[in-house]
Amino acid sequence: MAEPFAAAAPAFSKSEMMIVAAARELAGQRVCFVGVGLPNIAVNLAKRTVAPDLELVYEAGAFGARPARLPLSIGDPTIVTGATAVTSMFELFAFYLQGGLVDVGFLGAAQIDRFGNINTTVIGDYRRPKTRLPGSGGACEIAINARQIFVIMRQSARSFVERIDFRTSPGNLGGAEKAERIRREQGWLGRGPSVVVTDLGIWHFDETGEMRLDSLHPGASLDEVRATIGWEPRIAEPLAETPAPTAEELGLIRDELDPEGMYTK
Amino acid sequence: MAGKVATMADAIAGLVRDGDTVAIEGFTHLICFAAGHEIIRQRKRDLVLARMTPDLVYDQMVAAGVARKLVFSWLGNPGVGGLNAIRRVTEGEGASLELEEYSHFGMVARYTAGAANLPFFPLRSYFETDLPVVNPRIRELESPYGDGTVYVVPPLRPDVTIVHAQRADASGNAQAWGLLGCQKEAAFAADRVIVVVEELVDEAVVRADPNRTIIPGLVVDAVVVEPWGAHPSYVQGRYDRDNRFYRDWDPISRDPGRTEAWLREWVHDLGGRADYVEKLGAERIAALRPSGPAPSGSVDYGEYR
Numbered sequence: 047m048a049e050p051f052a053a054a055a056p057a058f059s060k061s062e063m064m065i066v067a068a069a070r071e072l073a074g075q076r077v078c079f080v081g082v083g084l085p086n087i088a089v090n091l092a093k094r095t096v097a098p099d100l101e102l103v104y105e106a107g108a109f110g111a112r113p114a115r116l117p118l119s120i121g122d123p124t125i126v127t128g129a130t131a132v133t134s135m136f137e138l139f140a141f142y143l144q145g146g147l148v149d150v151g152f153l154g155a156a157q158i159d160r161f162g163n164i165n166t167t168v169i170g171d172y173r174r175p176k177t178r179l180p181g182s183g184g185a186c187e188i189a190i191n192a193r194q195i196f197v198i199m200r201q202s203a204r205s206f207v208e209r210i211d212f213r214t215s216p217g218n219l220g221g222a223e224k225a226e227r228i229r230r231e232q233g234w235l236g237r238g239p240s241v242v243v244t245d246l247g248i249w250h251f252d253e254t255g256e257m258r259l260d261s262l263h264p265g266a267s268l269d270e271v272r273a274t275i276g277w278e279p280r281i282a283e284p285l286a287e288t289p290a291p292t293a294e295e296l297g298l299i300r301d302e303l304d305p306e307g308m309y310t311k
Numbered sequence: 312m313a314g315k316v317a318t319m320a321d322a323i324a325g326l327v328r329d330g331d332t333v334a335i336e337g338f339t340h341l342i343c344f345a346a347g348h349e350i351i352r353q354r355k356r357d358l359v360l361a362r363m364t365p366d367l368v369y370d371q372m373v374a375a376g377v378a379r380k381l382v383f384s385w386l387g388n389p390g391v392g393g394l395n396a397i398r399r400v401t402e403g404e405g406a407s408l409e410l411e412e413y414s415h416f417g418m419v420a421r422y423t424a425g426a427a428n429l430p431f432f433p434l435r436s437y438f439e440t441d442l443p444v445v446n447p448r449i450r451e452l453e454s455p456y457g458d459g460t461v462y463v464v465p466p467l468r469p470d471v472t473i474v475h476a477q478r479a480d481a482s483g484n485a486q487a488w489g490l491l492g493c494q495k496e497a498a499f500a501a502d503r504v505i506v507v508v509e510e511l512v513d514e515a516v517v518r519a520d521p522n523r524t525i526i527p528g529l530v531v532d533a534v535v536v537e538p539w540g541a542h543p544s545y546v547q548g549r550y551d552r553d554n555r556f557y558r559d560w561d562p563i564s565r566d567p568g569r570t571e572a573w574l575r576e577w578v579h580d581l582g583g584r585a586d587y588v589e590k591l592g593a594e595r596i597a598a599l600r601p602s603g604p605a606p607s608g609s610v611d612y613g614e615y616r
Contacts, residue, residue: 082389082390083390105415106338106339106340106490106492107338107490107491107492108490118389118390118552118554118557119339119389119390119552119554119557120339120389120390121338121339121340121389121490121492122339122552123340123489123545123547123551123552123601126489126490126547127605128605132488132489132490132491133491134491134492134493134495134496135338135363135415135419135491135492135493136419136420136423136493136496139415139416139419140416143416144416144434144435167412167441172441172445173406174402174403174404174406175401175402175403175406176402176403177398177402178386178393178397178398178401178402179386179393180385180386180387180393181383181384181385181386181412181414182384182385182412182413182414182415182417182442183364183384183385183414183415184385184414184415184416185414186414186416186417186436186437186440186442187414187415187416187434187435187436190435190436190438191435212441213439213440213441214440214441214442215440216438216439216440219439228438228439231459232435232438232459232460233435233458233459234435
């Protein structure tokens with residue numbers, strides 16, 4: 047396990063803290079659109095702890111999935127066996143997502159700005175990119191149609207940037223005022239980004255639509271936060287400390303959800 | 312059972328032409344690598360390859376030089392990382408492969424419009440994003456009902472759609488279960504359709520469970536029986552995704568020399584899918600079987616005379 051924090055017992059990694067914090071944010075939610083990787087572990091942890099009634103939706107076309115193992119891909123056969131429903135992708139995107147039935151959509155990002163706008167398309171110029179990234183997938187429509195958006199990603203100066211190179215998925219655009227007007231005019235059912243959980247802390251969005259650090263993870267420092275972000279961040283007063291992962295949460299991650307440590311090392 | 316049953320070599324030779332728009336669909340599940348490999352073997356050229364998620368099959372086809380353009384919505388090696396052969400021809404000054412990109416729902420909507428003979432399909436995606444900026448085929452339209460504007464995407468009508476399924480009869484009536492992706496929409500949208508199946512069954516098997524038929528023989532031109540034809544992707548109830556292959560492809564595809572050697576060893580030097588399966592070996596194959604059965608309950612359609 048990389049970088050254990052000495053401050054709290056039991057010891058835990060930054061990734062474990064990030065997964066636990068994201069899972070706790072799901073308390074009380076009903077229908078969640080799941081991505082692979084970290085969101086998948088966070089959602090499955092939430093289902094076993096704070097949100098037992100959570101319905102897992104996978105964009106490949108599974109509703110009410112009960113994965114018996116950690117799916118490596120978004121369309122693993124384990125999300126089908128035992129699910130409530132398997133739908134065509136048209137039904138999944140048109141009726142479930144655009145129809146407004148998804149409470150929380152998880153997104154990852156290569157770049158994110160202060161208003162939660164996301165780039166997963168290219169680094170550099172679109173026609174001659176420095177790095178060609180996967181593109182939207184379902185992210186563009188998830189950002190628009192899911193009632194709220196959770197982002198889970200590690201903080202770094204390369205990814206938390208003043209200007210993203212390409213806007214793949216809209217967040218709070220240039221601020222809350224414009225975002226609310228567009229959502230109203232366009233009849234969007236989503237309210238945009240509500241939380242960004244990183245390896246250092248938990249960010250929510252203030253009344254101007256900008257992200258604000260509300261909670262710092264144990265062992266992380268504000269200097270570290272400032273060094274891994276491309277703008278002068280807003281910090282809540284008072285700033286909370288995220289409660290450390292419990293032995294139960296860590297046990298579920300290590301023994302059940304990611305025994306090989308693929309995502310938590 | 313003759314009907315439309317053909318060998319993979321004959322189906323590809325007869326139905327896929329240089330310059331065609333080809334869609335090998337199947338979302339993670341039921342990706343027909345066997346057809347992709349035969350297209351490589353027959354050295355087709357200048358294809359426009361359409362697929363929501365190009366996956367390894369199009370990385371291999373692009374590496375082999377069959378494609379001039381990709382139409383897609385998510386470009387990656389799912390669960391592993393990037394598609395390195397495609398990245399080599401889409402990044403920096405060497406970018407030579409044409410890209411036309413949408414979101415997932417945009418691609419599904421395009422096939423749906425193609426299948427339903429519609430001029431476009433509206434969706435709530437794309438506002439305040441850069442996707443319509445780089446892809447002018449995504450257009451904004453005033454709603455004729457006076458409630459604002461909406462983005463629309465054009466129909467996608469492939470020259471050839473190739474889908475993999477668990478089973479079909481000799482007329483091409485195809486049944487699939489598990490994740491269905493947009494195989495049905497892509498098939499109905501296409502001019503020509505090749506259905507590749509794990510198992511050829513009697514028409515009576517299809518008729519005993521008509522709800523499970525996703526594509527009717529009416530729109531199918533050829534039925535190819537190719538067990539393990541979707542490896543390294545999977546077929547629900549038959550074999551699991553070969554995740555090791557997806558991981559192994561990453562270092563192979565990073566190196567143009569290794570990629571070429573792989574294509575020679577696993578595609579050009581083999582006669583077809585049977586050789587490929589034999590080369591994979593019994594042990595590798597056996598490990599991909601489901602860990603146990605999970606049969607559906609049967610339903611009673613009733614007899615009505």
